[in-house]
Amino acid sequence: DPAAQQIIMFKQRTKGPIGVMTTSAGAPIDYVDARVTLNRRLMFNEYFMDSLTHLVRERIPERLVHAKAAGAFGYFEVTHDITHICSAKMFSAIGKKTPVAARFSPVVVERGGIDTSRDARGFAVKFYTEDGNFDMVGFSTPMYVYKDPLLFTAFVRAQKRNPATNLIDGNMLWDFLTLNPESLHMFLLVFSDRGIPDGYRHMPGFGIHTFEVVNKHGEKYFIRFHFTPDAGVKNLFSEEARKIAAVDPDYATRDLYRAIGSGEYPSWSVAIQVLTFDDVKTAGFDVFDVTKVLPLDRYPLTPVGRFVLNKNPINYHAEIEQLAFNPANLVPGILGGPDKVFEARRLAYRDAQYYRLGANFNKIPVNCPIQSVVLAYNRDGRPPEKDNGRDSPNYYPNSFNGPVEYKDKHRVELLEIYQDPPNNFEQSAELYINEFSKEERSRLVENILYSLGPVAKFLQERAVKLFTLIHPDLGYRIEQGLAANTTNSYYELY
Ligand code: HEM
Numbered sequence: 320d321p322a323a324q325q326i327i328m329f330k331q332r333t334k335g336p337i338g339v340m341t342t343s344a345g346a347p348i349d350y351v352d353a354r355v356t357l358n359r360r361l362m363f364n365e366y367f368m369d370s371l372t373h374l375v376r377e378r379i380p381e382r383l384v385h386a387k388a389a390g391a392f393g394y395f396e397v398t399h400d401i402t403h404i405c406s407a408k409m410f411s412a413i414g415k416k417t418p419v420a421a422r423f424s425p426v427v428v429e430r431g432g433i434d435t436s437r438d439a440r441g442f443a444v445k446f447y448t449e450d451g452n453f454d455m456v457g458f459s460t461p462m463y464v465y466k467d468p469l470l471f472t473a474f475v476r477a478q479k480r481n482p483a484t485n486l487i488d489g490n491m492l493w494d495f496l497t498l499n500p501e502s503l504h505m506f507l508l509v510f511s512d513r514g515i516p517d518g519y520r521h522m523p524g525f526g527i528h529t530f531e532v533v534n535k536h537g538e539k540y541f542i543r544f545h546f547t548p549d550a551g552v553k554n555l556f557s558e559e560a561r562k563i564a565a566v567d568p569d570y571a572t573r574d575l576y577r578a579i580g581s582g583e584y585p586s587w588s589v590a591i592q593v594l595t596f597d598d599v600k601t602a603g604f605d606v607f608d609v610t611k612v613l614p615l616d617r618y619p620l621t622p623v624g625r626f627v628l629n630k631n632p633i634n635y636h637a638e639i640e641q642l643a644f645n646p647a648n649l650v651p652g653i654l655g656g657p658d659k660v661f662e663a664r665r666l667a668y669r670d671a672q673y674y675r676l677g678a679n680f681n682k683i684p685v686n687c688p689i690q691s692v693v694l695a696y697n698r699d700g701r702p703p704e705k706d707n708g709r710d711s712p713n714y715y716p717n718s719f720n721g722p723v724e725y726k727d728k729h730r731v732e733l734l735e736i737y738q739d740p741p742n743n744f745e746q747s748a749e750l751y752i753n754e755f756s757k758e759e760r761s762r763l764v765e766n767i768l769y770s771l772g773p774v775a776k777f778l779q780e781r782a783v784k785l786f787t788l789i790h791p792d793l794g795y796r797i798e799q800g801l802a803a804n805t806t807n808s809y810y811e812l813y
Contacts, residue, residue, distance in 0.1 A: 391630060547587060
């Protein structure tokens, strides 16, 4: 078991000690002598000074959301030609491989929390392309919570701890959900069987936003990314998940590490839904609305490639904790999403990473483009600065052979769109009636009741009204369940 045996395998791999231990400044440590601390000055004990002062500085801020995660490395391989849709170099030829880093993470779970919690999951992939990094920062659900980016702070706080009690508080969550009913579309999935993936290897991923892309002639297309696990989608029922949580809160992290370490490389088939400009105009609904899905019968999947994870991190903190995803990391050919949530995300991640990792977060090795050369005019700041641009000019334009501009042959502007207030109840009803089986609908109701049971009556009433609007059967069953009051969950949000 590579996860349980990692340190033993390290010993087996190395013939003996890998060297003499030193201080951070490289001075060799006479440990036997350093251990004589009584009646000697600790100030002069460099081992003590170096290790103690480093230890208290070891923590960096955990991510505000998506704090707990597992990650790995691998490649994306093109299996089908989509150059007529998108000119990004990573799609340029069948068989072409692009290195990737991936990070999977529940949304609200704190860093030491439980992997089998009911929650959506982040599905973030960094493609190290020849034109710089392209980050697809998606979810395990094909839709998102709201389309008004102003709701981000409320959404996060409502699910985090109550400021007075320091407890997770169902009243706050249900207040948010019922004040912002568009969130119920995604939350129907979260409360359904799909709310607790059975490890990350069996979890699908979605880019959610409808990305604007261009082909080499400068023609626009609009695509949504889908990643489908080749090992099949598998989820856990609530009971199973709770049992696992009691014995192994790191279940999904362990499973991913173990699988990759044993050579069972997880893989996903990558496909896109494709819309033309005309499709966008004639869709009859806002195809850029992240709270909605694009119906698969109208916009079927076009296969693109395969995404394989075949390498565990060597050092979690260096390679996964410090991974910095940003939806604004786009490459020629992929213009991004024209919607407001995407626009907000362009600021949010950068800002979070300045705070979390510092001004030079893109110079942390795992964030460096590895297939292209960086010739930015930025200089200095807190380390790591790498070579800091060496002796080349640090301003642009200049007359001294600094890096020159790139000429985009088919410059295309990101579309500017006008968005209506969200309205996804039709899709929520569709999900409830047509996508969930009879048994799944019953489990959905049970899971909702488990979370909604202990909250304030007025919030329950608001929820029943909204569930009734989605579908009378759903509203009725929730109402009846609440009246029977058979459920109680004070410890978990959902
Ligand atoms: C379609 C909508 C969204 C999706 C799919 C999404 C997905 C994700 C994922 C996967 C991560 C974890 C990245 C990692 O592994 O490091 C993340 C982190 C984060 N998200 Fe989002 N998110 C969405 C919307 C938003 C919005 C609207 C905002 C703010 C306006 C936001 C702000 C953040 C922040 C601040 C982080 C932490 C970044 C860090 O500390 O490095 N997200 N999101």
